Each structure stands twice: as C-alpha cells, then as structure tokens.
Amino acid sequence: MIINLKPLLSGKTSVLDFSYEITDTEDNPVIPPDDVSFTMPIVVNGKITDNAGYMLLTATAEINYTSHCARCLEDLSGKFVLTFNRTVATAGTLQNESNDEFVIVKNGELDIDRALVEDLLLEFPSRLLCKEECAGLCPKCAKNLNFGPCDCPKKKEIDPRLAILQKLLEND
Numbered sequence: 001m002i003i004n005l006k007p008l009l010s011g012k013t014s015v016l017d018f019s020y021e022i023t024d025t026e027d028n029p030v031i032p033p034d035d036v037s038f039t040m041p042i043v044v045n046g047k048i049t050d051n052a053g054y055m056l057l058t059a060t061a062e063i064n065y066t067s068h069c070a071r072c073l074e075d076l077s078g079k080f081v082l083t084f085n086r087t088v089a090t091a092g093t094l095q096n097e098s099n100d101e102f103v104i105v106k107n108g109e110l111d112i113d114r115a116l117v118e119d120l121l122l123e124f125p126s127r128l129l130c131k132e133e134c135a136g137l138c139p140k141c142a143k144n145l146n147f148g149p150c151d152c153p154k155k156k157e158i159d160p161r162l163a164i165l166q167k168l169l170e171n172d
C-alpha cells in the first residue's frame with residue numbers, strides 16, 4: 001500500500017499510524033519457504049514518527065502459517081511476527097538508496113510492501129519445531145517419541161575416545 005506522508009511532511013501531525021494488509025500479488029509475490037504454507041494476508045501495523053525532520057518508521061507484519069515439525073514431522077501451525085524498523089529518508093538524499101536501514105519517500109509517498117515481504121521471508125525460521133523439547137522420531141522404528149519411548153534396544157554409551165577411533169576407521 002502507498003502511505004501518504006504529506007500530513008507529516010507539512011507538519012500537520014508528528015505521528016502517522018497505518019494498518020493494512022498485504023496479499024500475494026504478481027507485483028509483490030509472497031512465496032513461502034519449502035514445506036510451509038502461509039495463510040494470507042500479511043497484517044501490517046505501524047507508525048511513522050517525525051522528530052524535527054528525523055522520521056522513524058516502526059512496524060510489525062504478522063503471518064499465520066502451517067508446516068511440519070522438523071524433528072517429529074507432525075503438523076504444526078503458528079503465527080510469525082516480523083519487527084520492521086527503518087529510518088525514513090527522502091529520495092535523492094542518500095548515496096546508497098538500497099541501504100536496508102532506510103525506506104525512501106518519493107513524491108511524499110512511501111511504499112514498504114516489497115521490503116516488508118523480503119524481510120519476512122528472510123527472517124522466517126528455517127527450522128520449525130512443534131515444541132522446543134520435541135523428542136523427535138526413533139531413527140530405527142520411526143515411532144514419535146513424544147508419545148513415549150519405543151521398544152528398540154537403547155544404544156550403549158560409547159566412550160568418546162573409542163568414538164574418535166571408530167570415526168577414523170569409518171573414514172578409511
């Protein structure tokens with residue numbers, strides 16, 4: 001969405017709130033990572049604050065997702081919240097306008113949607129777990145160990161010095 005900064009630039013107000021939704025469009029595609037489904041839209045809430053000409057943008061972008069646990073493979077769902085903070089600069093005042101500490105105002109307008117989506121995809125966790133202490137699957141019988149232990153014989157603890165020796169033999 002285009003955010004109109006004129007009320008801020010003219011000094012009418014010093015805080016501009018905004019909230020809107022981003023959907024998956026051809027211009028701004030939202031392609032989830034492998035094995036993740038997003039439930040559109042992305043919900044954006046934020047504000048721009050003007051401190052005597054120094055403008056700061058703070059926003060959050062929220063997306064609901066479904067996926068699978070990286071350890072036990074069970075279905076999971078959740079909400080990811082991105083925090084997005086940038087300094088607002090006017091076009092032509094920066095040497096490097098692709099600097100990602102800044103968002104650029106052009107003709108009194110600001111469009112942060114592409115930057116928001118790129119950040120969201122970058123920051124989205126690459127490994128999702130159903131819970132932090134997920135016990136995962138038994139590598140032998142594939143039983144989900146969150147529901148209790150399986151009947152497979154437990155491996156004996158290997159002496160770490162022997163483990164190194166074993167590794168050397170395997171690499172031979």
Ligand SMILES: [Zn+2]
Pocket residue numbers: 069070071072073074129130131134135136
């Ligand atoms: Zn799990």
Ligand SMILES: [Zn+2]
Pocket residue numbers: 138139140141142143150151152
């Ligand atoms: Zn087992």
